Amino acid sequence: MDHLPLSARQRAAYNQAGLLAHERFAARAGHHAESRTLPVDDLKDLARAGLLNLAAGEDIGGGGSGIMGQDPLLYLLVLDQIARHAGLATSHSLQVHSHALHFVDQCATQAQRRRLLAPIIAAEGLTTTLSSEPGRTARGPRHTTLAHRHGQGFVISGTKNFATLAAACSHLLVLVDGAPDSDVAGQRLALLVPVDAPGVRIEDTGWNPYGMRAGVSPLVHFDRHEVPEDALIGPPGAHADGNWSVKADLGFAAQYVGAAHGILESTVRAARRRGVAASPAVELRLGEAWSRLAAARWHYYGAAKLWETRDEGAAGPASQSAKVQAVKAAEQVLETATRIAGPSAFDADSELTLRSNDLRYLMMREQPDALSVSLGKALIDSAAEPVAAPVAGIAG
Template identity: 30%
Template sequence: MERPLDPEAALHTAEMKALRELAITRFRERGRGYDANCDMPVENIEELHRAGWLRTTLSKELGGRGSNLDTDDPATYLQAQRTIAQGCPGTAHCVQVTNHTAWCLEAIGTKDQKERYLEPMRKRSFLGSFVGSEAKRKHMYMMNTTARKVDGGWVVNGEKNYATNAPTMGFAIIFVALEGAEDYNQNHQMIIIEPGMKGVSMDHTWYRPNGMRATPSSIITLDNVFVTEDQLLGEPGAYPRQRWQGKFHLGFAATYLGATEGMYDWYLDYVRKRGRGRDGIIQMRTGEMKIQLEAARAIFHHAITCWKTKSVVEAELASMAAKSTIAHVAFELSHKIIHAAGSTALFDEFPLSRYLRDLETHVLHAGHDRTAQIIGQSELGESFDSTLQR
């Protein structure tokens, strides 16, 4: 009889325990410097590369750990993501994006593309970026950035934003609309671009948010960029038809959960050291937070399991529910920790204010109202798309 999946098993390996120690010591300590200047967390990235965590979603044949939702091990990469976020949510998101990029490229890329963009990941911290976001986009899958067919390839024009990892990336998968087709199932196309290509420019100074400042996410401008056929990733419409967006819900949920846990664990240590553990109100608030965290962990693990026990759509809906629930728990704990820890805890010498700002900024990605509407549509028997996030 096949043993049921235990999503928590990955947390108890020696490698994961070493990763947690790295995250809550060196990553957390470096966070203040990255945050101040909106810098790439390059030291953290280098350490994660040496330990193999930047390739977690890749197959073992390509030097990875063989963990993603399409394999028999859907948990390891998500638990690693969660663990990194306990120390530095910004670093965790950089890792999430490069792992999602690598996973998709291995699944649908050509042999040449894998050799050009995945093999270098064995040797150095060769980061990928997944760039769909752009200003005034009509729909998640309907792009303003266009590609026009010409002799020998395509000419691409447009402006993309929130290009995570752009300051040090090796390549980016860019979403464009192919001219001549109206429906996104026919015109949505992934193309691979590299820094330094003619017509590609990047603005790294644009990204100055309130939180997640250790995740530089630049503007990329594409001005008559010529791309050859071998720079197209997959067929037109492959990304929406293969439901890739739905596979990424839990990556965000893992970062939300890990950041909330990191903030909570720091808070516990802070109030204990100040002898405030005997205060009845603080005891009650701490108990409330623990209860909420346990609920968040349970729905996270349930959603991971659904990818092996339920249909794809059911797993996507469970992942959306987990992502939204964990985001709300993050907001609740943020509020309670501020009041329980007191104003001194918000001084720059402590990491609490960075956790708060990172969570406040990052959980907006969940699109809570849209998430609730989609889940409501499914419950009421109406049509819905569980890959959407907004």
């Protein structure tokens, strides 16, 4: 990958993350998956390397990256490399931390950044966003975790699920809806909550999925937890109005591309062991998978560049498109691995099985068809551009 047009700082982070993942994180991945424990030791290594808080501003100890930062691609390269060399458990833990951190960094007041965020960074604390709730898919986007007015702040009650990393966090970014009888009725609030505060309880539900077993995601209960007004990050509606779900898309795209890259490399090694690497059919499948994967990587690079130019109108759809292409490329790599690597490469405890299961499981959250429909509708609804006249000398 030495041909990639990266800055010196990007190249250094890319290489450093890859080295850590290859030499340390990969060796621990099997243990974390088997024991269903979060890769906290990997995150500590990232903190020591200066790679944990890239998505916060440099003025408070971060790295100035993140989608709305000075260098959006920087933290994406780190996610890509970790997923490639060590799998998804650590990269996804870093992604959810980075996304919550970046939202607070971008949406909080300067006073909140200094008072709330800077100490988290200095203490190498972890954060995650709590949005998902039991039954939400059937119920729709409405949250049942509600905020009621209480003095100069709020009282929140409810339950969040799929709270990846919550058990290792110092703070939680909790998305709640304003209660019907409050002055913020129907509006979504983002509240920064200390995990050890009264009324906050993390429940170990026996996390036992077939993939992402080290991406432990407990339930988090809020029982009349009191939140001061100055823990409200951004105005009501800031998360939805700022399209922060879309701003997470490239973090997932980078991980899918990186994880698929690692699986494809394992597949090549398996093909060599089986003695089928010189088969034209194998070469064809590998070449097609690699071409699609490389295109997906360039796609998310380009989308990151659009965020750097602050052209959100173009960057948002480009990020959605990049994630669609990353999912499609990853699906092709998984199919290629199944066809080429052979049954022995997929023993229950093998690295290829672990990484493939993790990628399939994490991508279950995606709806690429719905995203493509949205992009297609936007294309149809956009004003038609005039067709350019044929170039002189070229037959029409």
